[in-house]
Amino acid sequence: MRKKALYTNDPHIQALAQIVGEEAILYRKEDLIAYDCDGFTVHRHLPKAVVFPKHTAEVAAVVKYCHEHDLPFLARGAGTGLSGGAIPLNGEVVISLVRMKRLISVDLENRRAVVEPGFVNLKLTNSVANRGYYYAPDPSSQYCCTIGGNVAENAGGAHCLKYGVTTNHILGLEVVLPNGEMIEIGENGILDPPGYDLLGLLTGSEGTLGIVTKITVRILKSPEAKQTVLAYFDRVNDASQTVSDIISAGIVPAALEMMDQTAIEAVEAAAFPVGHPNDIEALLLIEVDGISAGIDEQIEEILHICRTRNVREVKVAQDEQERAKWWANRKTGFGAMGAISPDYLVQDGVIPRSKLPEVLQQIQQISEKYGLRIANIFHAGDGNLHPLVLFDSEKPGETEKALAAGSECLQACAAVGGSITGEHGVGIEKKEEMRFIFTDEEITAQTNIRDVFNRKNLLNAGKLFPTPGRCVEVKRA
Amino acid sequence: MRKKALYTNDPHIQALAQIVGEEAILYRKEDLIAYDCDGFTVHRHLPKAVVFPKHTAEVAAVVKYCHEHDLPFLARGAGTGLSGGAIPLNGEVVISLVRMKRLISVDLENRRAVVEPGFVNLKLTNSVANRGYYYAPDPSSQYCCTIGGNVAENAGGAHCLKYGVTTNHILGLEVVLPNGEMIEIGENGILDPPGYDLLGLLTGSEGTLGIVTKITVRILKSPEAKQTVLAYFDRVNDASQTVSDIISAGIVPAALEMMDQTAIEAVEAAAFPVGHPNDIEALLLIEVDGISAGIDEQIEEILHICRTRNVREVKVAQDEQERAKWWANRKTGFGAMGAISPDYLVQDGVIPRSKLPEVLQQIQQISEKYGLRIANIFHAGDGNLHPLVLFDSEKPGETEKALAAGSECLQACAAVGGSITGEHGVGIEKKEEMRFIFTDEEITAQTNIRDVFNRKNLLNAGKLFPTPGRCVEVKRA
CATH class of the missing domain: 3.30.43.10 (Uridine Diphospho-n-acetylenolpyruvylglucosamine Reductase, domain 2)
Structure with missing residues (x-):
């Protein structure tokens, strides 16, 4: 500056x-x-x-x-x-917080690093990769998003199926409270610190309880081996069933991603095409990692499961270059919507894995009802759906229709016992939808906590919780 | 009744x-x-x-x-x-809550079970084992402790090194708040539910925020294979260094336990002796689990590391019977102290793994200072120490000496950046020691939360937090 x-x-x-x-x-x-x-x-x-x-x-x-x-x-x-x-x-x-972007320390022996909140997510892995370590949470925006923001949103990512979301990797925080006081919580990476779990409470509190100014994170040993499988399915139900079968077989993939036909159309039209066929209903991107010894057997079992579920074609990445290409295609998937639609709205619902076929069906019906295409690119392994509602904000009324369609997708998730956000947070966007899953008592239990930290409600007011008194139809599972 | x-x-x-x-x-x-x-x-x-x-x-x-x-x-x-x-x-x-002991439901497809709080921990594993599943948190008291109590204390166990503590396995809670209102949080096993992490906040809150009346837990697929290693060391420093080397090699053992000489003397004198030599300074019990394919290689590497660290003798359990015998010997270790001492006080400190040799040395000095033997049986892999202070409550002043020695052990843990409890909780015992690791502001941030839930402070008052105004010397890392 x-x-x-x-x-x-x-x-x-x-x-x-x-x-x-x-x-x-x-x-x-x-x-x-x-x-x-x-x-x-x-x-x-x-x-x-x-x-x-x-x-x-x-x-x-x-x-x-x-x-x-x-x-x-x-x-x-x-x-x-x-x-x-x-x-x-x-x-x-x-x-x-973009100027507070230092990597303060790395302690490989105790597997932790200390960063400032403006430190970019991917830089942490890049800083320790040559010594055989990495930072696990990998939101698709990891090349530019900051770890402070990841803490605020409890960010997820493709590999959270096996490794957990941000909260599972945060060991300590320095926090400026809304009155300007400073506290440190769990600063030494203790597994189960005494007292209340303030670390968990602050993580994912969407910037409403305090401002994080220093973060101690867990770093992991890089897995010795990785193998990635790409599988094309004529029927989305077969792909869904494959997801269930893999998990039931006791395999815990590092990532288990799905894209539907509309999503495939978009990613193939955009920056990183890999030649997916345009007439399949779904593809799965499945990655396993760990020690070399067991990997081949796991891949064999995954290939076998895909075949019993009528896979059209299934292949294992031949080298790191091919693997990286498949992942670039997946990770730029949201942005790729720009190639087939002027605007898009990302939604972020969660469902029990067993409800996948049923909810995908409902999303299709919502798409037809509103006359808007909905693409699905999502973390199938942990039931974290990302319906992408395609629309044109220049057409009168279409933004409102897209918002309503998105909200209905979340209602469908909530109705099967799921949730309205998996990793993107509530923010402004979904605060009324909080009523889909929380009763008044449950919301009050939370706003009471906010008011203790944030007495004057000057810090990030009007986020995360529904506007008092405004009524939204409540549907509980 | x-x-x-x-x-x-x-x-x-x-x-x-x-x-x-x-x-x-x-x-x-x-x-x-x-x-x-x-x-x-x-x-x-x-x-x-x-x-x-x-x-x-x-x-x-x-x-x-x-x-x-x-x-x-x-x-x-x-x-x-x-x-x-x-x-x-x-x-x-x-x-x-002992009459509320039903197993309400098991949902293998979505890997979860719902229990009442009085359900005994080990019964859950026993209920799903024949279908190839288990419940991971395994406190040594698991044959009789209840899952409701585990939630209150955020209980750990020998296998928490790999699988995490109770909070990592709780997916939902039904809670009666201190005013009699009922709320449900995260009842459907969503990875990252919206709003504040009330689930994390309640778990480990030691019965001060509400009474848990229903619990949804994660159940895991039983590992395909398990192998267990027992290693005897002439020098405790070699054993400590072996722990560090195993972790540094990228192996994540399911459990990595240590016992020192006094502990070995006790367990050999008690109910489940296995013939450990009485002249070694330490033994390690190391377990790896997972898919069959990689296990043998991991065991080979562990044996190799033990040998480079001057192990006297190291052996792999030949069958499930031998493995079970080693574990029974370990898990009854606290009670075994009765065989060599009229009374004992268990402590529960946590330290960064790299500080193990230094802190064990200090505990030895504390033992000499107070003229009380201190045995150590602990989760070495995650740095969770359990010094057991042996004393005789019938000797005047010895109880007070034991309490003071225990507190000094915790101070030694706090001084190297550790914590005063890993899994046993603060309760009455360690509430003044909270000041070793928290400032007044940090304690106030927590009691403010308690007061929001527990306005009249009728629920389990006088626990978890230090008595206001009472001064204990504060030593921070």
């Missing part, structure tokens, strides 16, 4: 500039516009200002100032979140 | 008997005496009464009654807890 003079008489801007430095604050409309939304682009609001603290003390000072002057504020990482958690709904002071 | 008439005019006892039935309440001193402590026998207090509800509605009605009449109350499972969490410090109404 270049040095510049301050062209404003706003005393709050001046005070904040005193804290972080004049070169580390944005306040003019033309600068703020880049911060009016995150990966959820349906709502846009301008922040009051954006500050770029360099260390925890600056974060704490900004928070203290906001707290004392009743200024709403929120934290932001790379802004890749998909549910609007970083959108300044109330004209917040946005505390951008 | 036999039917009996009520011999009391106490209106509260009469009202509680109305709720649960006259045959399901104890209130006479001779009956109450069995409930004056749990596995932590240093403190004893008589409850006001013990009630035995049969289902959630009765639990809720008892809680509501206590809440309305300002009667302190707490929940109790099998009473095997080791930190005093179920001791009725304030003359509580004890809500015993």
Whole structure:
């Protein structure tokens, strides 16, 4: 950021500039516009200002100032979140953590690393890979999303089936509370620390309980071997059944991904085509990893299961290059929708694995009802669906139709005993849908906790929980 | 329980008997005496009464009654807890959950089971073993402890190194809140449910936030193969170094246990001797499990590492009978102390694995300082130490010395960046030691949460957190 003079008489801007430095604050409309939304682009609001603290003390000072002057504020990482958690709904002071991006330490003997919140997810694996280690949570945005944002959203990823989501890999946090006080929780990587599980409580709290300024994460030994299988199915039901059979056989794949026909059309039309046939109903991407010894037997069993479920074609990646190609095709899948539709809305429901065929059927019916195509690219192994509702925001009423169709997909998930979000968070997008799965008492138990941390409700207000009094039809499994 | 008439005019006892039935309440001193402590026998207090509800509605009605009449109350499972969490410090109404012991359902396809809180841990594995499944958390008391108690304490066990502690296996809870309201959280086994992680918050909250009345747990496919290694070392440092080397080699053993010389003396003098030599400084019990294919190679590597670290003798269990014998010897290790000492106090510290030799050395010094023998039987793989302080409560002042020695062991753990409890909980025993690892702000953040749930502080008061104002020297890593 270049040095510049301050062209404003706003005393709050001046005070904040005193804290972080004049070169580390944005306040003019033309600068703020880049911060009016995150990966959820349906709502846009301008922040009051954006500050770029360099260390925890600056974060704490900004928070203290906001707290004392009743200024709403929120934290932001790379802004890749998909549910609007970083959108300044109330004209917040946005505390951008992108300058706090150091890898503070790596302790291989005890398998942990300490990072600042603005450290990019994939960089951590890149930093320890040459010594045979990696960081497991791998959201598709891992090449640019930050670990601080991952903590806020309890981010998942393709390999969470075997390795768990972010919360399973966070060992400690330094947190600035909404009043500017600082606490450290579980900082030493203890498996089951005493007292309440504040670490779990903060992880996935979507930036409503505090601002994370330092993170101790678990790093894992890289698996000795990996094998990846690609399987094409004429019938989506056969693919679903294959997923169940693999899990029932006692195999725990590192990843077990599914794409349906519309998704395949999109990824083949976009940046990383791999030549998938255009007339199959579904493909599975299945990866196993671990010590070399057992891998071949597991692959044999997976191939056998695919064949008993009428697979059209199934192949094992011949080398790392082929494997990487298949994964690039999968991981850029959401963006690929741009190749076949002007706009798309990603949804993020979860269902018990056994309900997969039934819910995919319902999503198809919702697609027909609204006259909007819905693609499905998802983590089939753990029942985490991602219906992508394709629409054109320039056609009057179509955005609203897409939002309604997305919400109905979530209702279908909730109705079979599932959930309204697996890894993208609630944010603004799904806060009314919280009522699909929580009673008033259950929501109150949560907002009571928020109010203890966030007494003035200045930190990221209006997110995560439904608007009190607004009524949405409640359907429980 | 036999039917009996009520011999009391106490209106509260009469009202509680109305709720649960006259045959399901104890209130006479001779009956109450069995409930004056749990596995932590240093403190004893008589409850006001013990009630035995049969289902959630009765639990809720008892809680509501206590809440309305300002009667302190707490929940109790099998009473095997080791930190005093179920001791009725304030003359509580004890809500015993032993009659709520049904296995409600098993859903193999989605890998989960629903149990009542009084269901015994090991019975779950026994119920699904013939279909090839098991429940992973295996505290040494698993043959009698209840899953409700496991949730309260976030219980661990020998196999938690690979499989995680109780919190990693709990998918849903039905909870009666301290005011008698009922909530369900995460009831459908969703990996990353939206909102705050109440499931994590309740698990390990030591009965201070609510009473769990129904539990959905994860069940796992039984590993195809298991192999167990027993290794004897002349030097405890070689054993410690072997632990580090195994983990560094990328092997994740299912269990990696250590016993020192004093512990070996005790287990050989007690119920399940296996003929360990009496002149070794340490033994390791190492188990690997998984698919058959890779097991032999892992065992070879473990044997190789043991040999490079000067093992005196190392052997692989030849059959399930030999394996079971080794484990029985290990799992009854705490009780075995009775064979060499009138009394013993179990401690439960956690340290970064790399600090093992240093802290074992310090425990030896503490033993010499107090003139009390200290045995060590512990989960070496995850750095969870269990120093067992041997003493004689009939010798004046020796109980106090044992408590002080135990506390110093925890201080040594905290000083190297560890923790004061790995799996036994804080309860009464270690509440002042919470200050070794938490600042006032960090404790307040937790008691604020407690006060939100437990506004009147009637539920299990005086546990888990230090007494306000009482000062203990704070030493942080």
